[in-house]
Amino acid sequence: MSEMINNREYRQKILKELIMELHNGKGVDEVKPRFEKLISGISAKEISEMEQALIMDGMPVEQIQELCDVHAAVFKGSIEEIHRPQKPEEAEGHPVNIFKLENIELDKIVKDRIKPHLESYKNSGKDEDKNYLLEDLSLLWEIDKHYSRKENLLFPFMEKYGITAPPKVMWGVDDEIRDAIKEGRVLLSSDTSDKGTLVEKIDGMADKVIEMIFKEESILFPMVLETLSEDEWAKIAQESDEIGYTIVKPKTRWIPENINKDDPAEDNVQPLNDGYIKFDAGLLTPEQANAMLNTLPVDITFVDKNGAVKYFTQGKERIFSRPKTIIGRQVENCHPPASVHIVEKIVEDLKAGIKDNEDFWIKMGEKYVYIRYFAVRNEQGEFLGIMEVTQDIKPIQSISGEKRLISQ
């Protein structure tokens, strides 16, 4: 079967045969069923490429033109339709295509692994089944990347078009699912957790994952496909690597047809201007300033006084990934709904001058992350915005004693 689905050469051979049959006097209706079968699932573009290849091989153009009647018959009268644009979400590497492929994998994890293992555990209560489930949940945790891409890359564009309610609600549910997976892992790792509770919690979480797949496929994707423009999709595709993928990895990056292929939506490559920026103590070229900020051993994000994200550093390893699509986005839309009110409170306090900074410190895997928010004011004390500085302080905390030049 695979050669019929996947092999260009094979399809080309059939196409050639069909053209020859037409040329030798067969009627359109006789050829139609095979042609229909041949083109199902391949793009119009590939058909024209195949035709082109046959011309290059020496087949007379007239003969190939005979195919037009078949095209027309298959597409109910309209030859133009053969060249209609392929559905973007079916193109390899298109963000929606990736989301859909991920959903297929997530669906499999839930239906082929979690559900049967859960059933088996329910009946046996064996530790072995718990271990399987723990493995399944670790794999399922990959869903975090799927949700992060949705929240940080797709939602900003929806907000731009005034679609704000569905993303907010959906983000809340994403977070519930994330929490439920984490809770499931804790319950599975503990020897004392109650079997009934465990089964119920994991089962509920699994159902939510399936529900979310359904919501994405039947509401979210149709909605965004209708709304976003091709170059916006290109931007999402471009930023996706930064966050990563769930189980599947796209082989190619999708580039829309109407964008120059050598330059995929690179709107950020404008060279930094010549000239100098004058600071309080000294002058730097934009290039120097940019490179210095990126070299700082901390991650910096700046949000202006109106709450729009204006800038962030591009250090080698950021603690929290920041896709470029968040530039210009309102900061309250960049946080999970559950924590938005906290963010808003911090912003208010800093803006009002009640505080000059607010600090948090959290454990994140191997890292001990110190997150500081500073009010940025000019010399007159006027509020300009807020700067977030994050840093892994674990290596700093482990410093003791002294290291002097002389001990080198």
Place this chain on the structure above:
Amino acid sequence: MSYILDLSKSVYEISKEHPDIIEIMKELGFESITAPGMINTAGRFMTIPKGALIKNISMDKIKEVFKSKGYEVKE
């Protein structure tokens, strides 16, 4: 007076004709429906049967409630 509730139409379309369905659906458990802008965005792609599937609300119950509010349900 009896209204026709066409289940094949989107929630957006139905709500344009019968704005009171929003309150009824909220009572049925579609609590996100009243979030500002929801009807105009996701509502265009949502049908009541799809929503019922997502929210795990039985279609029988939905039909029953709508009938009690004077709707004639068209499938």
